[in-house]
Amino acid sequence: MKIYLQGHNCKYAVEQMLLTLFPSERPEYPEGAQTGDGCTVSLAVGEKLVTSRCRLTLDGSTSFGRAALPRAEYEADNLSPQRCAQRLVKLAFYRAALRSGVKKPAWGSVTGIRPAKLMTALIEKGMSERAALGEFCRLYDLDADKAQLCLDSARASMAASRLLAPRDICLYVGIPFCPTRCAYCSFVSVAVEKSLGLIEPFLNALRLEMEATARVVRELGLRVRAVYIGGGTPTTLSAAQLRQLCASLRELFDLSACREFCVEAGRPDTIDEAKLRALAENGVDRISINPQTMSDAVLRGIGRSHTAADIVRAYELARKCGDFVINMDLIAGLPGDTPDGFAETLDRVLALDPENITVHNLALKKGSAITLSGAAQASAGDIAAMLGTAQRRLGAAGYAPYYLYRQKFTSGGFENVGWSKKGCENLYNVCIMEELCSIIAMGGGASTKLVSPTGRIERIFCPKYPREYIAGAEKVCAGKEAVKEFYNAVLSE
Ligand code: SF4
Structure with a gap:
């Protein structure tokens, strides 16, 4: 779509709205004034009002949208003028689009x-x-x-925030290996059948990074409140490797104030008794077993080499091996699934009675096999039905939403929601989603997010693929100096 901006530079805001309302359109910014199809979004700061106007022409037919705010509110210090401007241009564009016939x-x-x-x-x-x-x-x-x-999630976020002091952090460790690659996956994860030989060198490099990180955490007096080992599928590692990894974390970091230690045991085909016992004996008190669906046909379609019965077996084994808080991830909109099939998945997972259930909405990014195959995505209507069912049945079963996020590249722009039984909320998930504290990350594809009390955010990325990570271990360790620089600057703010 041809876009013309007047009186503002809220290009990103306009593009976000474009992606939401016209997902198949890409922005173009021609010179000059609008002629023919396209969209002009203006912003004018008057004496009393700040006003955004949008003129949207589609197939020769024009619609208008307007949004305004008192100038005093626009200039109020707790909502910066730039953010107000973004909200106004989005709203004007949104109103014009609805008038042009776009479904709300x-x-x-x-x-x-x-x-x-x-x-x-x-x-x-x-x-x-x-x-x-x-x-x-x-x-x-x-x-x-x-x-x-949003209100339920905001409540959980404010409750989590009250638990945190300015120097509190979470630790994340990324293990970028999986048994095989799922068809919808866009994560940086290497199927272990092709990369078994990389695991040991990767763990050696990770140990070096953990040592460098622990030195910085100690020097800065940061306090670890949660640990999360994700991936990939960390339980692709052997029981001995998992034992060693958890023991290294406990040896290098002071975890005395740590409230939770979570490991993604995502796929049942990676879980066995020895691994679960290794986790339980090394302080892990939360795991995530992720069916995504309880339909064997849908599991086959997404490239999973296990069945729903394997998920139930893994879950029962986990209950036997440790006193874990268990999360189970589901995905609405998987290829071949239907609203009825999704409802059945939900009921089967509810029957297992995990403490947390996370309901995702399928996001298909460029690198996933499903996107590359050109397979049809579920309709927005079907996804709305699935998420509606989840909201009703989970609420009725005593779960409450406690964190929430949206992703690009989803059908209908719906949300991912973490649901929890009371008191079992995962602090790490709230911290990362609501940006409540720094997440210091180590491992393949891990991304550190440093958050200052004033909301300033900086990111540091580890190399994505195991080979790059192993080769770049020295540089990764040296990069931990950036954490010190950030905190030293924050402390002098
Ligand atoms: S388990 Fe997760 S990270 Fe691994 S291939 Fe499947 S979607 Fe990707």
């Missing part, structure tokens, strides 16, 4: 990955929950059930 999305004009943060901001401004809920719906035109998800 369930999330209204909300774009971005972390919608619950918008709700938290309203409550922290002093609004009651009820008022914040009303204001949120008014500002963003989203459906009431989505606003309620």
